[in-house]
Amino acid sequence: MTPAAPEPVVEISELRRVFKSRRGPVEAVAGIDLQVFRGEIFGFLGPNGAGKTTTLRMLATLLPPTSGRALIAGRDLLSEPDQVRWQIGYVGQQGGADMEITGRSELVFEARLYGMGREQARLRSEELIRTLELEPCADRRISTYSGGQRRRLDIAVGLVHQPQLLFLDEPTTGLDPQSRARVWDEVRSLRRAGTTVFLTTHYLEEADALCDRLAIIDHGRIVARGTPDELKREVAGDLVTVGLEGDPETALRLLREQPFVREASAEESSLRLYVERGESAAPEILRLLDREGLGLTTISVSRPSLDDVFLRQTGRSLREQAA
Amino acid sequence: MKLARDTWLVFQRYFGIFIHNPAWVAVGVIQPALYLLLFAPLLKSIADVPGFPHGGAYNVFVPGLLIQLGLFGASGVGFGLISELRFGVIERLRVTPVSRLALLLGRALRDILTLLLQSLILVLVALPFGLSFRPLGILIALGLVALIGLMVTSISYALALWLKDENSFAPIVFTASLPLLLLSGVLLPMSLAPSWLRTISTLNPLSHAVSANREVFLGHLANANVYQGVAIMVVLAALAIWYAARAFSRAIA
Numbered sequence: 322m323t324p325a326a327p328e329p330v331v332e333i334s335e336l337r338r339v340f341k342s343r344r345g346p347v348e349a350v351a352g353i354d355l356q357v358f359r360g361e362i363f364g365f366l367g368p369n370g371a372g373k374t375t376t377l378r379m380l381a382t383l384l385p386p387t388s389g390r391a392l393i394a395g396r397d398l399l400s401e402p403d404q405v406r407w408q409i410g411y412v413g414q415q416g417g418a419d420m421e422i423t424g425r426s427e428l429v430f431e432a433r434l435y436g437m438g439r440e441q442a443r444l445r446s447e448e449l450i451r452t453l454e455l456e457p458c459a460d461r462r463i464s465t466y467s468g469g470q471r472r473r474l475d476i477a478v479g480l481v482h483q484p485q486l487l488f489l490d491e492p493t494t495g496l497d498p499q500s501r502a503r504v505w506d507e508v509r510s511l512r513r514a515g516t517t518v519f520l521t522t523h524y525l526e527e528a529d530a531l532c533d534r535l536a537i538i539d540h541g542r543i544v545a546r547g548t549p550d551e552l553k554r555e556v557a558g559d560l561v562t563v564g565l566e567g568d569p570e571t572a573l574r575l576l577r578e579q580p581f582v583r584e585a586s587a588e589e590s591s592l593r594l595y596v597e598r599g600e601s602a603a604p605e606i607l608r609l610l611d612r613e614g615l616g617l618t619t620i621s622v623s624r625p626s627l628d629d630v631f632l633r634q635t636g637r638s639l640r641e642q643a644a
Numbered sequence: 645m646k647l648a649r650d651t652w653l654v655f656q657r658y659f660g661i662f663i664h665n666p667a668w669v670a671v672g673v674i675q676p677a678l679y680l681l682l683f684a685p686l687l688k689s690i691a692d693v694p695g696f697p698h699g700g701a702y703n704v705f706v707p708g709l710l711i712q713l714g715l716f717g718a719s720g721v722g723f724g725l726i727s728e729l730r731f732g733v734i735e736r737l738r739v740t741p742v743s744r745l746a747l748l749l750g751r752a753l754r755d756i757l758t759l760l761l762q763s764l765i766l767v768l769v770a771l772p773f774g775l776s777f778r779p780l781g782i783l784i785a786l787g788l789v790a791l792i793g794l795m796v797t798s799i800s801y802a803l804a805l806w807l808k809d810e811n812s813f814a815p816i817v818f819t820a821s822l823p824l825l826l827l828s829g830v831l832l833p834m835s836l837a838p839s840w841l842r843t844i845s846t847l848n849p850l851s852h853a854v855s856a857n858r859e860v861f862l863g864h865l866a867n868a869n870v871y872q873g874v875a876i877m878v879v880l881a882a883l884a885i886w887y888a889a890r891a892f893s894r895a896i897a
Binding site for chain 2: 378381382383403406407409410411413414415416417418419420421422426430431433434435436478
């Protein structure tokens with residue numbers, strides 16, 4: 322998927338944001354470095370209050386950073402915010418459409434704000450209504466929209482000027498599973514069309530299923546980054562669970578010596594093996610046990626989840642916090 | 645050029661939203677109309693008291709009522725902005741290259757158009773009671789209402805952007821409006837006031853607007869009070885716009 326020489330669309334260095342509060346300054350974003358490459362779906366995963374939204378709002382020109390630098394599509398965030406605004410779309414958590422008017426008029430208005438003439442704005446809105454399948458509701462007041470329709474309209478509004486980079490802040494929070502799947506489809510088709518997507522989420526499944534690359538953020542710091550697979554492999558590799566007919570001790574001794582096994586432990590009649598790559602380790606384990614004549618009842622390979630990654634980095638579970 | 649275009653676009657959008665609920669025009673007129681019907685008759689009987697301005701009760705009262713409409717009609721506009729902040733509308737608009745000043749002016753223009761419409765209704769309602777004016781005078785009066793509207797809406801928007809919450813916005817607006825109204829001489833002319841009260845009232849810019857408007861409705865268009873009132877309102881409206889536009893460009897939702 323990743324092109325040979327990835328071109329950075331977002332380059333952040335030492336970006337910091339400190340808020341004043343009654344109990345003194347609070348460092349919401351504590352100096353982060355980050356690159357997002359053209360055409361990828363990049364995710365910011367972390368619990369509420371981790372600094373995801375603050376970072377996104379800084380990058381979208383809404384909030385001045387306390388210090389640090391950011392280049393967005395080659396433009397300097399601090400000295401050329403107006404240039405940056407033409408290159409980006411931003412869909413905030415609350416959306417931002419007015420309840421009292423129709424989705425179509427909101428789209429036309431947005432297009433006109435980007436300098437389009439009446440006719441051009443009308444055509445562009447029509448195009449977006451078709452692409453995001455908003456035909457059934459485009460001419461109704463936004464207050465009558467379902468959660469999913471509302472979210473698709475918000476995305477359409479963010480895309481009016483064909484930005485090369487789209488920021489989505491918690492795009493599926495509060496949506497039912499079906500609507501969430503549709504938003505995922507939309508995000509993937511944006512990537513197909515060449516748009517870079519930078520989203521935040523506190524859903525592990527979303528980060529895992531949707532994002533090409535991730536940064537895990539906690540207390541304003543990036544604690545891990547990479548593709549979902551890389552991150553999960555970093556934890557301790559894959560977990561292979563082997564059910565055995567007899568005493569597991571012999572098998573444990575045998576397998577512990579294998580170079581591809583990082584950790585192994587025995588339970589009553591099964592072994593838990595942490596290996597680098599579960600899919601290649603499983604056949605090897607089968608062969609070894611077979612050669613030694615050790616009978617085996619079950620074998621399963623499971624990947625550690627992103628929650629295990631978060632747990633290892635922060636000592637807390639994201640799943641519990643999200644609940 | 646871009647500012648004019650953006651302002652026009654923003655105005656059109658908010659006017660479009662407003663048109664969906666034209667009842668607001670009537671709601672704004674009801675309060676001053678009640679003053680006109682239920683309070684102004686009281687003035688008729690004291691219009692001959694020494695110190696009461698000349699020109700008849702209605703020509704003294706209606707000019708002030710228009711200023712009051714400007715103050716009360718415009719001070720509440722921040723409520724709408726607070727709900728937009730909550731729905732992320734302002735944030736969304738601030739990500740676009742739209743002029744920040746246009747975000748303010750477009751909205752304020754919509755508010756002022758509403759105010760002028762309400763003022764015209766009020767003047768028409770007052771005509772049968774014996775209100776009289778010169779055609780040029782009504783233009784100056786509407787101009788004054790527009791200036792007050794610009795000033796008060798700007799302050800209201802800046803306050804809304806600062807507080808971001810109806811529960812703190814409402815008490816401040818209501819607490820500030822009442823002394824401004826009482827010290828403006830709208831209800832009873834300040835010429836009846838003891839001197840200390842009159843002195844305080846000269847510090848209230850609205851009292852100058854009220855005096856100016858009264859002269860206008862007496863037919864004294866080229867009058868020092870008129871020049872002074874208009875000049876004060878022009879300066880204050882400009883300052884308020886400058887301040888609120890700054891708030892719009894810095895607003896953090």
